Amino acid sequence: MDTRLKRQRAADHRIAERDSAVAPDQTDRLKLGTLDGHLGYFLRRLQVSVFKDFIRTLAPMDVRPAQYSVLLLIEANPGRSQAAIGQALEIERARLARLLHVLEGRGWIERCAANGDGRSHSLYLTRAGEKALVRIKALAARHEAWLAETLGSKRRLQLMDHLKEFG
Amino acid sequence: MDTRLKRQRAADHRIAERDSAVAPDQTDRLKLGTLDGHLGYFLRRLQVSVFKDFIRTLAPMDVRPAQYSVLLLIEANPGRSQAAIGQALEIERARLARLLHVLEGRGWIERCAANGDGRSHSLYLTRAGEKALVRIKALAARHEAWLAETLGSKRRLQLMDHLKEFG
Numbered sequence: 001m002d003t004r005l006k007r008q009r010a011a012d013h014r015i016a017e018r019d020s021a022v023a024p025d026q027t028d029r030l031k032l033g034t035l036d037g038h039l040g041y042f043l044r045r046l047q048v049s050v051f052k053d054f055i056r057t058l059a060p061m062d063v064r065p066a067q068y069s070v071l072l073l074i075e076a077n078p079g080r081s082q083a084a085i086g087q088a089l090e091i092e093r094a095r096l097a098r099l100l101h102v103l104e105g106r107g108w109i110e111r112c113a114a115n116g117d118g119r120s121h122s123l124y125l126t127r128a129g130e131k132a133l134v135r136i137k138a139l140a141a142r143h144e145a146w147l148a149e150t151l152g153s154k155r156r157l158q159l160m161d162h163l164k165e166f167g
Numbered sequence: 168m169d170t171r172l173k174r175q176r177a178a179d180h181r182i183a184e185r186d187s188a189v190a191p192d193q194t195d196r197l198k199l200g201t202l203d204g205h206l207g208y209f210l211r212r213l214q215v216s217v218f219k220d221f222i223r224t225l226a227p228m229d230v231r232p233a234q235y236s237v238l239l240l241i242e243a244n245p246g247r248s249q250a251a252i253g254q255a256l257e258i259e260r261a262r263l264a265r266l267l268h269v270l271e272g273r274g275w276i277e278r279c280a281a282n283g284d285g286r287s288h289s290l291y292l293t294r295a296g297e298k299a300l301v302r303i304k305a306l307a308a309r310h311e312a313w314l315a316e317t318l319g320s321k322r323r324l325q326l327m328d329h330l331k332e333f334g
Contacts, residue, residue: 030255033243034304035236039314039323040217042330044232047214048257049333050207065211069202076200088197090215137201147206151333156206162326163209166216166318 050147057143061136066091066099068140071125071133074109079122082111108132217314224310228303233258234266235307238292238300241276246289249278275299 035041054065063071066089073085086096100123103109108129111121125133148156202208221232230238233256240252253263267290270276275296278288292300315323 028251030240030247030251031243033239034307035239035243038307038311039327039330040214040221040232040310041236042327043210043214043217045257046330046333047207047210050210054207065207069208072200072202073197076198076202080197084195084197090212140201140205143207144205155329155332159329160206160209162322162329163206163213165322166213 053146054140054143057146058136058139061132061139063136063139066095067103068136070096070099070103071108071129071136074123074125075130075133078124082121082123085123103129106132220313221307221310224313225303225306228299228306230303230306233262234270235303237263237266237270238275238296238303241290241292242297242300245291249288249290252290270296273299 032041051065054068058064058068069089070085070091073088074080077085082096082100083093085091086093089096091099100109100111104111107126110124110126112124113121151159199208218232221235225231225235236256237252237258240255241247244252249263249267250260252258253260256263258266267276267278271278274293277291277293279291280288318326
């Protein structure tokens with residue numbers, strides 16, 4: 001494991017130990033057993049670490065990963081429908097509706113009835129949304145730089161290439 | 168993207184289209200924009216696909232990924248504490264307690280007060296838990312075989328090696 005990530009995990013462990021008042025011998029490394037053969041387990045571990053850092057880094061703007069994805073997709077595809085955005089990001093309809101409601105409440109996006117079709121809404125960033133997104137992207141770039149530093153720039157790119165192959 | 172995964176995604180799309188009654192032109196591929204540079208986005212996409220298949224494949228035993236991880240860790244480390252299992256899997260305490268309660272209710276695990284310490288519990292599989300785990304592992308192996316077929320055996324291993332480097 002990378003040294004920085006190790007150091008962070010070790011710090012997390014110390015906090016967890018203190019919180020749970022466990023004797024140190026109880027925290028020896030456990031055997032993974034059959035789990036060691038499951039890709040999903042390792043995928044999930046890295047994904048959780050990455051999302052934790054994202055949330056921590058974006059805290060000044062109080063933006064979660066799914067909100068960020070939606071803002072970027074609306075920016076890159078202005079006027080596309082709620083359904084199209086939901087499909088592209090595989091966010092289920094009710095969850096997307098709640099998420100858009102929050103972004104609308106913050107004045108960052110607007111929904112317009114599309115082509116007189118009451119069921120469908122086109123999504124746009126507002127001027128305030130565009131401004132907020134400049135600051136949000138700057139924080140997200142800091143997160144991505146942390147990742148490059150943590151994993152190594154080359155390994156980050158290799159991993160990204162591997163993952164992109166699968167869509 | 169791999170052909171099988173593509174086919175599955177396309178089928179998911181058709182269902183989503185039908186459900187949301189969107190005109191086909193509304194479902195053209197969207198631009199990813201800045202999202203295209205974020206490792207977390209691609210990590211999350213593959214992780215969600217993998218977990219979906221896991222849940223579908225394990226449905227006959229009604230076992231979720233986190234429950235499966237906990238069962239395997241108890242199997243590989245009998246008698247270890249609730250806190251140690253939670254730390255190893257990075258599951259927060261309240262969520263782990265609920266999860267263990269379910270597994271206990273199904274008669275698969277037992278919690279024993281450890282060393283007369285009322286706060287700490289040692290975890291064991293029951294005989295019924297061991298028996299269930301045989302069937303659960305057989306289904307999980309089927310899921311992993313699907314992954315090897317979907318991603319290609321070699322690419323699955325490469326990706327696993329990459330991810331394991333990061334712990």
